[in-house]
Amino acid sequence: MATLVIKDLFVKVKDLDVEILKGVNLTISDQETVALLGPNGHGKSTLLSAIMGHPKYEVTSGEITLDGKNVLEMEVDERSKAGLFLGMQHPSEVPGVINSDFLKAAMNVRREKPITLVELYRQLEQASKQMKIPMELTHRHLNEGFSGGERKRNEILQLLLLQPEIAMLDEIDSGLDVDALQAVADAIKQLQAKTKMSFLIISHYARLFQMIQPTRVVVMINGRVALEGGPEVITKIDGSGYEWLTKEYGIRITKEQKGEKPVSMNTVSIGVCATNEASKK
Numbered sequence: 001m002a003t004l005v006i007k008d009l010f011v012k013v014k015d016l017d018v019e020i021l022k023g024v025n026l027t028i029s030d031q032e033t034v035a036l037l038g039p040n041g042h043g044k045s046t047l048l049s050a051i052m053g054h055p056k057y058e059v060t061s062g063e064i065t066l067d068g069k070n071v072l073e074m075e076v077d078e079r080s081k082a083g084l085f086l087g088m089q090h091p092s093e094v095p096g097v098i099n100s101d102f103l104k105a106a107m108n109v110r111r112e113k114p115i116t117l118v119e120l121y122r123q124l125e126q127a128s129k130q131m132k133i134p135m136e137l138t139h140r141h142l143n144e145g146f147s148g149g150e151r152k153r154n155e156i157l158q159l160l161l162l163q164p165e166i167a168m169l170d171e172i173d174s175g176l177d178v179d180a181l182q183a184v185a186d187a188i189k190q191l192q193a194k195t196k197m198s199f200l201i202i203s204h205y206a207r208l209f210q211m212i213q214p215t216r217v218v219v220m221i222n223g224r225v226a227l228e229g230g231p232e233v234i235t236k237i238d239g240s241g242y243e244w245l246t247k248e249y250g251i252r253i254t255k256e257q258k259g260e261k262p263v264s265m266n267t268v269s270i271g272v273c274a275t276n277e278a279s280k281k
């Protein structure tokens, strides 16, 4: 059982006077699949990086807790050990580190007894087959020379092996061919059905979400959660973009300039009867 709570989170780029997240509030409970959408450059990846503890970002105020434990006090490896996982939008090359060695080390962090080689290879073989990744890829340096699609499949391979409590996947569907997209969706569906894992999934496209059926949809605009709703929000965004948010809810999409006062914008919840009331405010 795991609950991730983000309270009034402000994040800036370290060493730069650039504030990206401006008061994010979000809770992810057990076995939820939360879809995170929003226009380019509005802070989605920054949120996931801040949760995982990326050193490029500095939390200036707010809280992140996992089952009541203060995530902000944890190093990145402690966050992983606590059950957080990030499948990155742009997985980076790690020359000199063999993929399978990396996986073994990451798995051992969460185990009392180190995994045996036999067990590691059994699991690797199974997950590689599932993700249609040639075993050869697991013996290469992590992501070095991997194609875009291979990197994304490899992120899901890691997810299958690490079995975190909260899986955050950043545009995992970008660059995937049709078969790989199906394999990724099947892997997520399997984890949804067989584990208590929760998901926070960023994508710009309805296709993946149609396959994995999110329980909740969150839209991030200007570094805040501007709207929460059900799958109908994805359909609307897929068909009409983001401009309707301005018309229907008065949510301003244009990014705020530095120093500009933020507009007052409570999170609007759609799919409930309060919707129209909220949008009039």
Ligand SMILES: Nc1ncnc2c1ncn2[C@@H]1O[C@H](COP(=O)(O)OP(=O)(O)OP(=O)(O)O)[C@@H](O)[C@H]1O
Binding pocket: 013, 016, 018, 020, 038, 039, 040, 041, 042, 043, 044, 045, 046, 047, 056, 089
């Ligand atoms: N290191 C950095 N230096 C300067 N600006 C940054 C840095 N990192 C992020 N930003 C800026 O923060 C904003 C939010 O970036 P982020 O990557 O979180 O957006 P996003 O919502 O994930 O967008 P996309 O949908 O395009 O992936 C962008 O304007 C980006 O240029």
Ligand SMILES: [Mg+2]
Binding pocket: 044, 045, 046, 089, 170
């Ligand atoms: Mg992004």
